[in-house]
Amino acid sequence: MKNRTSRLAPLFVSALLVLASPFVSANGNTDQFRVFHFNISPNGYPPYLIVDGNEPSGIMWDVVATICQRLGYGVKPEQIPRKRVDQMLLEGYIDGTPRAREWVENPERFLFTDPVVDIEEVFFVPGSAPFSYSSPEDLISKTIVTHLGYRYPPLEPYFEDGKIRRFDVSRDRDMFTFVLHGERFDAAVADKLVGKWILRNEGLQKQFSITSESISNYGFRLMLRKDWQAFANDFNAELARMKANGELDAILANYR
Template sequence: MQNRVSCLTSAILGILLVGLTIPSFSVSASEEERVFRFNISPNGYPPYLIVDQNQPSGIMWDVVSVVAKRLGYRVIAERIPRKRVDQMLLEGYIDGTPRAREWADNPEQFLFTDPVVDIEEVFFAPAQSDFSYESPDDLVSKTIVTHLGYRYPLLEPYFEEGRVRRFDVSRDKDMFTFVLHGDRFDAAVADRLVGKWILRNEGLRQHFDITSKGISNYGFRLMLRKDWHSFANQFNAELAEMRENGELDAILANYR
């Protein structure tokens, strides 16, 4: 009888100890907040990243925020200049940045997620001009307004040989100003969504024609460190679900 009482007492004490340790574990786990330090760059990249307001927004920001929350991360926006991004990512000061694999100087050093959206570079020419584009040969003897520091692989041989002239501009919005008001510029080359966003916000959409054919089509992804495999796999799974259930299309529709 005494053995049974002793066993019962031990069992009750065990249950009480378990009950005491569970809340302690829960508090400890909740204190270990996970963060994802996401580079949005100083000037953003509308409509993919918009920074000229209190809270960042844009296609990439919205998607990353939704997915990160579901994975248990809080997103912290970091504004890192382009020339410092890769090194700061490798050194762990940031955790991810939006990038097309084709735009990376050393893509083998990083891990890339599945594409969130496609970047399509097309030409924006003054409305009712005789500009048309089917192949790079159509650009011979023309001057194209380009983004400073950007590479255009399909056009590089033409630029190097001088058959097509490029005029570099540092801000996306200024590219359209030069084309519209400069007599010696034939067209600007820019991402389709970026161009449409700028023209809509500047009230200039009716002043430009946009070519149906472009010079590139790249997947815009997250670029991460190579040790973020688990996050990348989870991100891809959530992104696929958003694409399937229409959430991604709803985000894109806000910026078209």
């Protein structure tokens, strides 16, 4: 046992030295090792964030991991429930989370990067049920399945006065289950790419139709604390390069 311990000791010391070694940032400066604590949420947000496997994946994860590596950051995934994310970000427990600015109450408290991808929110309708959408007035007296904690700015005034009813669920996959099997639900509202991903993986493509009109198009970004302006500037510069040289398109192609 003594000999085994003596052999392992140098390896342990070497590992500590690697972790403590300087990181070289994208601009050539040498800084101590830095970690970007990135919220991926407990259930993810496929295909933008996927947490089913041993390691996170998804569009946003791939982009953030690529850019952070170039900026001299390791990325540590954090699984924070939606209702706690904003406060934990402000208090410094996490460093960033993916978010559309329009989904945030009091967005002026935060800093946002340039959009990584666009979110297009549409309605998913079960079977051949009669349903059309061109404006929120088309939804009056209907019940829409929505994601817990999400805001839908075009619909919020109608939700508040009860003209349109919302039914919140915490998992994107469950939204489609409720709509498909619940008689009192008329449609689910979700990002088109998210919905198509779920329906394809669940074998439900033929059981839903998708409205041609969307209720919104938002930029999906990183939401940071306001003191992360330098990081946001560097992130935006690398993101622009990825868009220009085709790297971002290659990542998107992996999830379509």
